[in-house]
Amino acid sequence: MKGNGFKLQQVLNYRCEIEKMRKQEFASAKREFEHADDRLRREKEHVENLSEEFCHRMGELESIQEIRMYVDFIARKRVDIENQKERLDQLGNIVNDRRAFLLDATKDKKVLESLKEKKAKEFRVMMEHKEQMFVDEISIQKMGNKL
Secondary structure (H helix, E strand, O other): OOOOOOOOHHHHHHHHHHHHHHHHHHHHHHHHHHHHHHHHHHHHHHHHHHHHHHHHHOOOOOOHHHHHHHHHHHHHHHHHHHHHHHHHHHHHHHHHHHHHHHHHHHHHHHHHHHHHHHHHHHHHHHHHHHHHHHHHHHHHHHHHHHO
16 A cells, blocks of 8 residues: 555554553553552451461450450451452452453454455555566557557
């Protein structure tokens, strides 16, 4: 398509840039989701370890105040875990939204790319047809000169 060019090239370039931005947004959201998931896992492990420690030290604790401190701390950690689960759900929704935006951007770009390929193919066919007509004309003229 050297002679004619693709008339929607600027739109295609724009859509490529949009797709690139959407990929970055999706990757960022996915990273944030994974970090939140890791944090939730660590919090759960910490509460499990703390609960086991509390069970093992139950006989060693001398006052009700020490027991209350353990119980209150574990309760606060469980609230933190619930909050982190909610945060993880929100981040999961954001990741799904960003995935949908990325898919839309990719579809938009692919539509223009396929149109560009179709136009390039049409141009090649037209050029081949013109070339064949030119070769045929030369052959006819040579045959006319020989007669």
